Amino acid sequence: MTTGQLLGIHPRDGVRILRPQDGRRFNLSLVLQSLFDTPYLTRADLARQTGLTKVTISDLVAELINEGFVEETGVTSGVRPGKPATSLAVREDSCDIIALDLSAQDILRAGVYSLRGEKRAESSLALEGRVAEEAVDVVLELIQKTIPLATHRILGIGIGSPGIVDDAGTVLAAPNLNWREVNLQEIVTDRFGFPAVVQNDANAAVMAEKVFAEASPDLVRVQISRGVGAGVLLKGSLVLGSGGAAGEIGHLVIEHKGLECSCGKQGCLETWISVPSLRLRLESDEAHSGTIMAEAGRRLGMALAPIVAALDLQHIIVGGPLDLIDETFINACQSLIIERTYSEFRRELSVKPSSLGHEAVLKGAVSLVLRATLGVS
Numbered sequence: 001m002t003t004g005q006l007l008g009i010h011p012r013d014g015v016r017i018l019r020p021q022d023g024r025r026f027n028l029s030l031v032l033q034s035l036f037d038t039p040y041l042t043r044a045d046l047a048r049q050t051g052l053t054k055v056t057i058s059d060l061v062a063e064l065i066n067e068g069f070v071e072e073t074g075v076t077s078g079v080r081p082g083k084p085a086t087s088l089a090v091r092e093d094s095c096d097i098i099a100l101d102l103s104a105q106d107i108l109r110a111g112v113y114s115l116r117g118e119k120r121a122e123s124s125l126a127l128e129g130r131v132a133e134e135a136v137d138v139v140l141e142l143i144q145k146t147i148p149l150a151t152h153r154i155l156g157i158g159i160g161s162p163g164i165v166d167d168a169g170t171v172l173a174a175p176n177l178n179w180r181e182v183n184l185q186e187i188v189t190d191r192f193g194f195p196a197v198v199q200n201d202a203n204a205a206v207m208a209e210k211v212f213a214e215a216s217p218d219l220v221r222v223q224i225s226r227g228v229g230a231g232v233l234l235k236g237s238l239v240l241g242s243g244g245a246a247g248e249i250g251h252l253v254i255e256h257k258g259l260e261c262s263c264g265k266q267g268c269l270e271t272w273i274s275v276p277s278l279r280l281r282l283e284s285d286e287a288h289s290g291t292i293m294a295e296a297g298r299r300l301g302m303a304l305a306p307i308v309a310a311l312d313l314q315h316i317i318v319g320g321p322l323d324l325i326d327e328t329f330i331n332a333c334q335s336l337i338i339e340r341t342y343s344e345f346r347r348e349l350s351v352k353p354s355s356l357g358h359e360a361v362l363k364g365a366v367s368l369v370l371r372a373t374l375g376v377s
Contacts, residue, residue, distance in 0.1 A: 024060075027052060029375025031060050035070060035090050036376050042076060042085035061088060068094045069374075092116060095155040098146055098194075099365035100139065102161045102177075103201040103225040105276055108138060110146040111359075113366045117212045119359070121149035131178035139184070140191055147192065156195040156373050157188055158365030160204035162227050166244040169198035175262045176226050197368040202247055203238055204364030205319055205354075206231025211367040211377060213355055216315040220307060221354070222249075222300065223361065224278075224320030228270050230304075234311065236377075249303045250274070272299045278324055290328055297332030304333070305340040314347045319354035 030050050035041060041049065047057045064070040071091045075084040092114050101109045106128070112121040125142045127135065143157060161184060163174025169185020171177075188196040199207075202223035209215035210233060217236035223229050228250035232239040239246045250270040251263050258267025259277075271277050273296045281292050304316060318325050318333070334351035341349075354360050371377040 026375070027056065027060055028064065031057065031064065032069065032090065032374050033376050035088060039089040040073060040076075040087040042087055044085060046088070090115060092118070093152055096120065096150040096152045097155050097366045097369045098143065098150065098157040099362040099369075100142065100146075100157070100159040101201065101361035101365065102139065102159065103223065103227070103361055105176075105226040108142050109362065110142050111362050112146060112150050113363070115155070115370065117208075117363045117366050119362075120151065121146070123149065135177045135179070136182060136184070136187065140188070143188065143192060154194050156197060156369035157192065158204070158367075158369040159184065159188065159196065159198045160201035160361035160365045160368075161198055162201055162225070162229070164243070164245045164248060165198055165200045165203075167240070169196065171198070172244065195369070195373055197365070197372045199364075199368050200229060200231070200244070200247070201225070201361045201364075202229030203231040203240070204368055205356075205360040206233055206317075206364070207238060207367040207371075207377070208356055208360050208362075208364035209233075209317055209354065210236060211370070212363050215317065218311075218313055219315045219317065220247075220304065220311075220313055221317040221319060221360075222304070224273055224318065224325065225275055228274050228300075230307070232307070232311075249307075252303050254299050254302045269299060269303050272296055275321060275324065293324075293326060293328040294332040297329040298336045300329075301333040301336030301340070305337045308337055308349065309341045312346065314349060316349070316351045317354050318351065319356065319360045322353070322357065325353045 031046055034046055034049050043057050043061055047054045061070060068091060070088055073087045073089045076087050095115055097113045099111050099113055106126060107124050108127055109124045111119050113119055123146045125138055127138055130138055161171050161174060162176055163179060164172040166172055171179045171182040171184050173180050185196050185198040205223045206219060206221035209219065209221055217233055219233045221231045230247035230249050232247050251261065251265065251268045253265055253267045254269050255267035259271040260266050261268035261271050278296055282289050285292060330351055330353060334349060338349055356363060
């Protein structure tokens with residue numbers, strides 16, 4: 001039995017989220033989730049934690065061990081009645097996940113990761129200004145370059161893409177790449193035969209904060225790169241919106257009659273704080289870099305304040321180049337949001353840079369594959 005057969009994933013399907021009515025597959029993912037969250041549980045611990053019977057747990061664990069996802073790690077220590085119990089853990093070397101980050105202006109990045117999000121290899125390709133179908137070709141070339149770097153069976157391919165992405169992994173619109181209605185998930189699955197998952201880069205990054213950085217389950221995470229987007233978590237679940245465009249703050253107009261944006265409007269947030277725009281402003285007026293960064297932070301605050309007020313959020317994480325996401329930028333953003341949303345009933349607001357650095361989208365792509373194939377999030 002293959003990994004896909006075990007959990008009901010078929011390459012043509014791309015992504016399938018496990019549901020309670022899926023029965024055995026749901027129970028398998030429940031056991032895996034428990035071991036991801038708390039390693040070295042015993043079978044009895046799993047039965048207590050999941051509410052499943054000991055017989056069912058033994059059967060599920062045997063299947064997961066047989067498939068290579070779980071291993072026995074030794075006899076537990078301490079005083080317990082009866083014979084010593086054997087602890088269990090997710091096998092770090094069971095699978096590799098291919099992850100791609102398409103958000104940068106000129107370089108597409110990829111990596112090979114373990115189930116725990118540990119990077120095993122990396123690769124990249126220059127975009128060199130290519131857009132539309134040529135940009136898709138660069139993505140496929142990068143995947144082809146990265147697959148041989150994997151040293152274990154490949155669980156799937158995760159991709160964080162700029163733009164609006166629907167549930168089927170179709171990039172509905174990515175102006176910076178001149179993509180419209182590009183079914184990237186289907187293209188990748190058909191070409192390479194592995195389950196593929198494509199999601200907006202900011203949504204991928206906020207999932208990485210949850211899975212690999214233990215962030216708050218109620219969170220807005222802003223991704224500043226070639227464009228600007230935000231991923232939103234409420235009670236640990238990703239908010240996508242009716243058309244997959246939740247968090248698309250980059251094209252909010254925050255400056256009347258401002259600079260023309262790639263979307264055709266004037267004064268969009270991206271014309272101020274996307275990486276290319278912000279670097280251009282800094283290079284053209286180095287003497288006033290502090291003032292520019294403070295104003296950029298305030299512009300982001302303008303876009304985020306209504307979201308914070310509407311959803312009563314307390315935590316904001318900002319990701320992007322470390323030299324741009326500096327203290328001046330963060331403090332200005334936080335101050336403006338507090339100023340515009342202050343209420344005696346609102347809790348203290350926290351705005352901070354991401355601890356995941358430049359790997360946030362890549363690790364987010366890993367988390368998307370884990371959720372789609374193993375039901376782990």
